[in-house]
Amino acid sequence: MYSIVAESYLHSLDPYLFRFGDGFGIRWYGLAYVAGFLIAWWMTWCLARTRRCLLIPPMAGDMMIYIILGVLLGGRLGYALFYDPSLFIGFSSAFPFWDLLAIHKGGMASHGGMLGVIAALMLFGARRGFPMLHPVDIGALIAPPGLFLGRMANFINGELWGKKWTGEGEAPWWTVKYPTEIFQRSDIDLTPLRTTIGGDSSFPERVVSEAYAGNQRVIEVIEPQLNAYLPSQMFQALSDGPVLLLLLVLVWLRPRKPGVIAGCFLIFYGMLRILTEIFRQPDEGIELLMGLSRGQQLSIIQILVGAVVVLFCSTRRVPPIGGLRGASIGTPV
Numbered sequence: 001m002y003s004i005v006a007e008s009y010l011h012s013l014d015p016y017l018f019r020f021g022d023g024f025g026i027r028w029y030g031l032a033y034v035a036g037f038l039i040a041w042w043m044t045w046c047l048a049r050t051r052r053c054l055l056i057p058p059m060a061g062d063m064m065i066y067i068i069l070g071v072l073l074g075g076r077l078g079y080a081l082f083y084d085p086s087l088f089i090g091f092s093s094a095f096p097f098w099d100l101l102a103i104h105k106g107g108m109a110s111h112g113g114m115l116g117v118i119a120a121l122m123l124f125g126a127r128r129g130f131p132m133l134h135p136v137d138i139g140a141l142i143a144p145p146g147l148f149l150g151r152m153a154n155f156i157n158g159e160l161w162g163k164k165w166t167g168e169g170e171a172p173w174w175t176v177k178y179p180t181e182i183f184q185r186s187d188i189d190l191t192p193l194r195t196t197i198g199g200d201s202s203f204p205e206r207v208v209s210e211a212y213a214g215n216q217r218v219i220e221v222i223e224p225q226l227n228a229y230l231p232s233q234m235f236q237a238l239s240d241g242p243v244l245l246l247l248l249v250l251v252w253l254r255p256r257k258p259g260v261i262a263g264c265f266l267i268f269y270g271m272l273r274i275l276t277e278i279f280r281q282p283d284e285g286i287e288l289l290m291g292l293s294r295g296q297q298l299s300i301i302q303i304l305v306g307a308v309v310v311l312f313c314s315t316r317r318v319p320p321i322g323g324l325r326g327a328s329i330g331t332p333v
Helices: 028-049 059-082 110-128 134-142 144-157 179-183 191-197 203-212 216-225 232-252 260-277 294-314
Strands: 003-005 008-010 016-021 024-027
Touching (some): 016 028, 024 028, 028 059, 059 110, 059 134, 110 134, 110 260, 134 260, 144 232, 179 203, 191 203, 203 216
Antiparallel strands (some): 016 024
């Protein structure tokens, strides 16, 4: 839960729903992926059942297998390629031995996941005899709930912090303070806690642990010294989820030529990502280019590709498919 201390929220959410040992258990991040896949399957099944696409309901499960593989492979490879190439050459003596496979330590890129899903769904369409971009359109429409849950999981994990609050006066109630900021700053005075918790080498870790456990004495000492940060994860959850879904549904209202929905997804997501990245700290170790973060740079490319896809697909001489209004597929008009 969150504790309200002074004017800001003090982050105290446990990344684990259940713990079975040190560093092992059921994480909210993993559950977010599972829930996102289940919602995507249900939305696909509903579209197929109402005959708003070329799929039939039994195909929804098959399509989800392609989506899951695309998300996991594309997301991980994209993270390594765009943000941390050292993963390709990093090895250790602990399972899974190759750093690229150590997904449990985090490191998934949304842009890479999108590329993986696009490739997987184009393959699915080709093998099923559909227009190759039609399954990609469906994948674009069912993606926002999963993106929303993924950002919420980032928030629970206390990762991908927003920028520091720099406004005048006390920080507002919707800003967030992270006890783990202790690890990043040397100017936080923990002296009053040394007699209470002890002063050995694990002292900072135990201070953070006690803060997350709700130790009021620890909170009283560290909270006034912590900076307040913008909840950029929440901003991105709202933009990637409800806002993006609404925009795509508006496009989906009438049948469109295959690929138009996918192209609009690339444009809308890229624009929203550029906007929300303004409130997020740049990725550590990655320099800005012309004032733009890596996510914003990739989003600009994504918008341009999306515009080309929409233009190309709109001018093709193929019949439109889908839509939430008008006759369903196979129904005389």
